[in-house]
Amino acid sequence: MAALGRFGPPLALMAVIFALSAQPDLNSGLDFDLPLRKLAHMAEFGLLWVLWWRALGYGDPKVSIAITLLYAASDEYHQSFVEGRKGSPVDFAIDAAGVGLAGLAVWLRASRARRP
Numbered sequence: 318m319a320a321l322g323r324f325g326p327p328l329a330l331m332a333v334i335f336a337l338s339a340q341p342d343l344n345s346g347l348d349f350d351l352p353l354r355k356l357a358h359m360a361e362f363g364l365l366w367v368l369w370w371r372a373l374g375y376g377d378p379k380v381s382i383a384i385t386l387l388y389a390a391s392d393e394y395h396q397s398f399v400e401g402r403k404g405s406p407v408d409f410a411i412d413a414a415g416v417g418l419a420g421l422a423v424w425l426r427a428s429r430a431r432r433p
Contacts, residue, residue, distance in 0.1 A: 327368035331388060334361060338392050341401040358408065359415030362389055366416045367423070378420065385416050 362385060369381035389412035397404035 323372040327365060327372050330361065330365050330368060334365070334388075334392055335395065338396050338402070339399055341399060355408075355411050358411050359418065361415070362412040363415035363419030363422075366419050370423075382416060382420070386413060389413065389416075 365388065366378075366381055366385040369384050370378050373381050389409055392412070393404035393406075393409050395404075396402040396408075
């Protein structure tokens with residue numbers, strides 16, 4: 318797979334995350350806005366891990382986990398400079414939970430595929 322084909326998707330998602338994090342306030346005012354945004358964070362960072370794991374050849378997931386968690390931490394740091402936003406250790410933990418759930422989903426799928 319060409320480098321752009323492998324690294325383009327995770328880098329593109331990182332750019333989208335950066336752009337959204339630069340917005341002053343993404344609150345819609347709806348009652349379910351906060352839980353929906355937290356679920357979206359889990360999903361986007363879970364997807365980011367999968368994309369990095371794929372880009373790095375589906376080997377040992379530690380490097381792709383490290384890249385994703387470092388980016389999650391930098392995203393929270395970035396938000397601390399944006400008007401109306403704040404970096405939060407809780408949000409980082411939510412992002413990390415998304416990575417963990419994505420890893421669990423991959424593991425469950427792989428374990429089912431290995432069954433006779």
